[in-house]
Each structure stands twice: as C-alpha cells, then as structure tokens.
Amino acid sequence: MLESPGAPPPHDSRQADTGLPVSVPSTALFTDQYELTMLQAALHAGTAERRSSFEVFTRRLPEGRRYGVVAGTGRVLDAVENFRFDEQMLGFLREQHVVDERTLEWLAGYRFRGDIRGYPEGEVYFPGSPVLRVEGTFAECVLLETVILSILNHDSAVAAAASRMAVAAGDRPLIEMGARRTHELAAVAASRAAYIGGFATTSDLAAGFRYGIPTVGTSAHSFTLLHDSERDAFTAQVDSLGSGTTLLVDTYDVAEAVRTAVEIAGPGLGAVRIDSGDLLLLAHRVRQQLDDLGAHGTKIVVTSDLDEYAIASLAAAPVDAYGVGTQLVTGSGHPTCSMVYKLVARAEADEPDAPMRPVAKRSMGGKSSAGGAKWAARTLDASGVAEAEVVGSGEVPSELADRLLQVELVKGGEVVGREPLEAARERHRAAVAGLPMSAMQLSRGEPVLPVEHR
C-alpha cells in the first residue's frame, strides 16, 4: 500500500533519488558555512582525521510535553547518502572563497564512510536520550551536522504534535491537510511525520507521490461559490465523483446544505464536512439531521484550526474524522525540537587506533553536557510498562543488554537501517502504548519517564 505505483522505486541505488518533485539531487549545501571552514582549519592542523563521536539529543522537551517522538530518520539516511559535492557546488564554494583549494579537493571526494546508530524512527525520547550517534573522522562527521539537525528538529516536532492529536482522536482517523500553512517541501516531510505519529491520510499529493501516504480530498467553498447555487455545486460534485464523496456544507446555511446534500446524493452520501462555526453543536445537529434523513452511514468530517485540545473536546461529539492543518505542521506551538549535535568523544591523538576521550563544553551558562558516547535502555516495571530511560557511557549492565534502544543505521558508510514508513508508524504506536498512562494526558506535565544516568 505504501508504494506509489507511479513513482520510481525509492532507494534502489546509490544514485540520488530522482523521485520528483520532492527530492533534491544533493543535500551537501544544506550546510552551515562554518562546517566547511572548520573542516579547512582541521585539515590544515592535521586533526581532521581524528576519530570522533557526535551525538544528537535535546536538553529538554517543549514545556509541558510528556514525551518526544523521533521522526525523520529515514530522511536522514537519504540525506547522508546524497551528501556529495558536484562541480557546480564546488565552483560556487571556490568563487565565493568559502574554503581553500585543498579543502575543495577533499570535498570533491566526500562520501560519509562512518557509522550511525540511533533510536529507530517512531520511538519516543526524553531529555538527554542519545537519539542519534554519528561516528567517523571529525571531518566526515562535522559536515553532516546541519542537515541532520534540520531534518530531525522539523520532523520530530511535527510527529510529536501528531502523536498527541492521535491520542486525542482515539480510533477516529486524522487527515493531514496543513500543506498551505508551511513551506511546500516542509509540508511533504510534515505529512510523513504525521503519518508516523498516527495520522491516517494526507491531502498533499506530493506526500502521496513521494512516500505513498494515502491521499484524500473533499472540496472548498470556492467550488460552491463557482456555481449558481449550492444545489448546482453539489450536483456537479456528486455527478462527477459519485455519492461516496464528501460535500462541504457550511458555505451558506448548514441545515439547508445537509438537506440538499442528501436529496442529491441519496442516503448513501459518503460524508459532509463542516469547516467553521461551533463544531460541537453543529456536529450534533448535523448527525441528528442526517439520521432523520436516513443517511445513517454518512460520516461527519470536521476541520477548522483544530489542535489536540479541540480534538479532545469533540470526543463525545458524533464526529467521524478530523482534518488538521496549521497546528499539525507548526508542531502545535512547538515547531522545532531544540535537538543539538555535539562532539562527545574523540581520539586522544591522530593515530587511527588512539583511545577515545570523552569531551564536553564546560563554560557557565547552562549549555554544558555530559561527554562520552552513550547507550540507552528503557526499563519496564513488573507489568511491562516503561519505568525509566537509562542512559550511560560505560559498559552496558548485563541486565539491560536486551533493553537497548539504539539500532544500526549506517555501517561503514552503507545504509543498513532503511525500513518502510509503516514500520516506524507501527513502532510509534507500540512505544506510546508501552508508556505509563499519564503519557496520554494532554495537560502540561513532566516527561513521563525519568532519565537515569549510569
């Protein structure tokens, strides 16, 4: 189901994905300039090849949130694989004097040959969880900082909002329809993240094309206004799209529109959409009216600036599906995740087998962090519910060996952690189900698991 038959098979080669319109041939310039100037200076100093471990983590969750959601991992793998400097890019860097010739030469041969481990996509995380670890030479790892953070910070923010909305919606399907509220390509990634977080479908055709997410559509007020009457508009839509279509009933008078809709489509009308007004009140009224008209199977879809709280407030209303836009794609108040990419360990010296040394920023100001490459495990209580996130940097205690969270994603430069989007979605569902019940509360609170440092 998740393959788009019309699209080329994704990831079938080391070539840049040409699954237009939402891929880009190279990700190498989605990079802050200082990554390249640091590379130049390290090449000059002879320190560029020092073995290094970088880790991605957050120092905190957005205020009041109970858990974070890892999303974007699959896109990170694409980005790493397609991180190459072609002649045109090198020409730009040369003309702009961004780096020197020696560095340009090094960049021309760049391919990431290191290792990446991390929380699998869809997994939940907490403050300090080592979400991703990138290991290799300093040079090859530092270049990936910006694009990895861009992807994880954006996608995880959307997935976290989606997850809360999915909790609030319960068994009712959520439709992602936020494309018009965010950058056109961020929208495609947002659809993907929302799907992982529990959304069922998207309105965004590019997301269907690129990621095989099921697409849906209803109609807009403009369609009704184009026609001489609402009756004409409904007739046009039902004639062309069938009685299973969704008719928009709030352009003029809702009660009259519902009456007209059932008259034209018959009691087999697929659904009606309400996009304004008091949704709680209207949903009850419209359901009653539909039932009175014998349209017991006609569903009610509501849209109109919904967030997780509005969705929850409609739990007792006869609503069959929620369409969510703005609040989803903007992370419901938290459009980014504050993930950072920090050097946590590096070789003592320049020899390939030099021992690793933990490193960390130490100045005042609250931005210090623990050094050393870290493992993470989630412990369970007697009833199998998650109890704590345990993070450590030495040997893994034997009792935690089968509770480790990180998985191999890239090994020696080869992507080994590719998986279908469906797997991340299912993993997320299972991860949330395994958390204490308070994870489901929408109210503000502390992270639902304590993080223990070993």
Added chain:
Amino acid sequence: MLESPGAPPPHDSRQADTGLPVSVPSTALFTDQYELTMLQAALHAGTAERRSSFEVFTRRLPEGRRYGVVAGTGRVLDAVENFRFDEQMLGFLREQHVVDERTLEWLAGYRFRGDIRGYPEGEVYFPGSPVLRVEGTFAECVLLETVILSILNHDSAVAAAASRMAVAAGDRPLIEMGARRTHELAAVAASRAAYIGGFATTSDLAAGFRYGIPTVGTSAHSFTLLHDSERDAFTAQVDSLGSGTTLLVDTYDVAEAVRTAVEIAGPGLGAVRIDSGDLLLLAHRVRQQLDDLGAHGTKIVVTSDLDEYAIASLAAAPVDAYGVGTQLVTGSGHPTCSMVYKLVARAEADEPDAPMRPVAKRSMGGKSSAGGAKWAARTLDASGVAEAEVVGSGEVPSELADRLLQVELVKGGEVVGREPLEAARERHRAAVAGLPMSAMQLSRGEPVLPVEHR
C-alpha cells in the same frame, strides 16, 4: 553581489529552474488533492472555464503585531512557471484514481495563462489587504491555491519576524543561522525571507548558492573540543583562516579564551563569538578585556536563542552583530500567517465575456469575507507618513490612483514581475520607514494602520 557566479543564471528560460540543490523540477504536486477533484467536477459540469478572481489575504495579524510583510512573491512566480504535470505525475494520479482520464488529459496540457497582481515583495500589509489576486478560468486558478499559500504563509511569517528583529538591531547586522532548526528547504526560503526583512547575511550555503545571499561562518564548540587545548584550536583556525576570523570563546572560560585569542591572532582578530551565558554581562566584560588588550577593532558577535526582545535588550551593550536561528525561522512565535485564497468574483455565466459577480461565503462562524476583486491604496498624512490602508472593490477614486499598492506580476501566463531580491529588501526598508513610529514598537498592539473599506 547577489548573483552566485557558480550557479546558473536563474530564470533564464521557461524551463524548470535547475539551480540545484534547492529547486524542484515541477511544483504541480505541492497541491491538495481537492483542487484536482474540484477541477474534475467543474469540467464535468461545464463550469471549469468560468472566469474567476481569487484573492489572498489574512483576516488578522498575529496577536499584537503591528504589520505583516509580504515575502515569497518571487518564489510564487517560480512556482507558477514550473507548475506542469509530467508523465510520471500523471501516472501517479491515474494509478491512485485521484481523477478521471478527461481531467488527466486537461492536466497534461496545463499552463497557467491568467493574470496575477499583488503587493510587491517586501511591502507591508494589514488585515484584509488584498496581497495577491489570481485571475483566469476557475480551473487554472484553483489548482494554484495550495502552493501559493504554502509559499506566502511561510515566507511572510519569517520575514515579519526578521523585520522586527531588524528594527530591534538598528544599524547592527543580523546573521541568519536557523537552518538546523527548520526543514532543510524551508531553511533556504527562510534565509531569503530574512534577507528581505533586513538580515545581512546567512550561514546557509544553499541560500548563498540559490539566491546569492552573502554567507558567513564562525566555528562551533566541537572544533575546540577536537583539539587538545583551546590554544591548539584557535591556532589551527587562525593559521588556516587568518586573523580576520571569528573565534568562539565560550567553550571553557570566556576571559581566558579571549586572552588566548588575542595572543594568537593579535589585536587584528576579526571577532569573538559568545554563544551562552548572560550575554549582556559578558559583552561588557569581553569588550573591556579586548580594549585592554589593544584589540579595539575586534568585534563581538552574540548568538544563543535570540529573538527581537533579546536583541533589543542588548541595544546598549557593546555588541557588533547578532546571530539568530530558532526564533527567526519559526516566525518568533508565529510560524505561519493564516493567509487564505478565496474566490471573490466569478463570471455570471459560462460565456467568455459574461459579467463578473462578487461572491463570498456567508455562513455563520466568523469566516465570511467581502466579495469582489479589490484594489488597495495607502494614504499619507501631511508629513508623508502612512495614515491608512484603503481597500475597495469598485472604481478607484481619482485621488488614490497614484497610491495604489498592487503591481502586475503575471500577464497572460507570462511572468512580468520578476525583480532582484535586493529590490524587495530595499522596498521593505522603505515601507517600514514610511509607517508611523509606533510600527517600530516591539510591544503588543493593534495594526499600525487602520484598514478603510470603500
């Protein structure tokens, strides 16, 4: 200055822009599915060719904001020009049964042939300002809704935040460095919008490559931690990049780092960057120390979760430049603009020369809007300061004829409104300078101009 010598000349043909890595060959799938199903139904009903006027506007500014900033217009023109359905896309739509064969055939020949007028890029706007008007057949206009809104909602949100930050920063330059906090392609558009809003430079290489925005870089804590001492790190950086470089001084102890920095680079050191701690206090201390060391020309760059308020609070501190990330790319609390794309007028009948009729949604719920295609003018008081935004839908009063805000952007499908990015930036500077002084207040307030409807 704003052309990237290494990049191909943008917009030199009707071909999709291949200025990698940040263009996409077609924008046609950045579209909500319902645009296509509405098209199908309208083709079926014979109403698809009715002449229509769609307008983009907002019903309100984000709470407390004094003005909005139009940004993204140049990207809209690219998107309209590159909105074509190729075989692969049509194949996808066919396989997924999104629309019928007749509609696919229509889409295969799609090119926008209508007209677009709007506020020029960089101009300010207010609630109800008719920011963009798209005219043509219903069919050709309705398809553009999603991608136009995506671009304007995102880019204008970032530009509005940038503009406030630029007001707060006064003559001090602002560096855009938010790439890691937002989607990797949204980041490129954000750099562009920030530049229009008054930022001077960006850290994002793709933004330099694609839009010719000047790029800059400093260095990260990881570079210091890679080396055996801060002294080694600074030496490596200065040796390779010259004494004009910017050294990051808050990895360990700021005072010691500043001492070491000047010792290594000499008093000609370009700048130091402070990325944590009490920036106000540290800026004063570091300035004093630099001056004591004879490094009077060494600049101080501050970064660390700055927003317009933090920037304003540093106005009296000896700071030379601000680097801004998260709060810029997330619109400083308002990551989207709530612009809508509404059918405001359409032909009475299906004949090409049928008169136009204003249309508008009329149901309860606060989403109704005024029908009719609108003009807009900005009136000035006796001293030449903007006084009101006048919006009307009939004849333009003669006294307003030379104060009209909208310009031609697309005429008969041909883009006529292309301009250098620098023009939008300069226009924005002039537009803000022409507003009443209260526009400059960062505190919450009403829109700085009243909107009068004629």
